[in-house]
Amino acid sequence: MDVTFKIKRYDPEVEAPESYWQDFSLTLDDSATVLDGLIKIREEIDGTLSLRCSCRSAICGSCAMRINGHAGLACKMQVRLAVDDDNVIIIEPAGVMPVVKDLVVDFDMFWSKIMAVDPYLRPEGPEPDAEYIASNEAMLHLSGVTACIMCGACVSDCTVMEVDPTFLGPAALAKAYRFTADPRDGDAQGVSRDRLEALNGPTGMWDCTRCAECVEVCPKGVAPMDRIMALREQAINAGFDNTYGARHAEAFSSSLEHSGQLDELRLVPNTVGVFNLPVLLNMAPEALRALTHGKLPPIIHKKIENADRVRKLFRRVEDPDRS
């Protein structure tokens, strides 16, 4: 098939470097992957095109890049599935991380965040006489998250990291969950209190906005956002419930449970604390703007019709055996 690769390029060695687009037209087998196309371009058309790759089997994670605007593995994506109606495919370097050259990005930020969550088991208490025992169920549960190949696709498309690089991010938090959910980590009951306490702070688990991009783009089904949600649950269950994030979740769900709809007016004070005057005063201009634009939520919060059915749903989630 005849294909056009539209590639975003960047050469740091030219004077005043700026990224630019370059088109490459080539003929590929129907079974070719995006990586096959890029290697063909590098070997036969332009030897200066820079990219990373190794296994060509979706194992090493080195060929992550943006394909048609979303992160993915170039060696996993077939060209025939990626082209548009004009047989064009758009290739860019992975996002969030700084570009080194063409499709190669600097992974320092990625690795420093992984290292920040101590990516190794930290069992507490006395060592067992023999090996640490972990149940089959626990290991099967972890197999989803241990499938991560550290390709950085989730980080590339994380909408929070795009604007706040201090956020630990989906890869590091999923890696953290790999240990907090491991019965060999933490205390004798497998509760990793120290980890959860650290991850519960600013830039940690509560900064995820649940856009689900990481779930969409992960080529291995790790579903990092789901792991972050599980971390939140672990933290609350371990008693770390006095954070904006935990209070926000509590205020959100209790409002829904009570009236069947969100009480937006009280969500903020219930999240930051009704007596937290500095923060509330800080938000006053925004509230005033909402008021003048007719966007202020109703002062009197009403129950929806059939609110009892929503309450029933809550009860069923809390106790699935209850009818």
Ligand code: FES
């Ligand atoms: S080259 Fe190894 S994952 Fe693509």
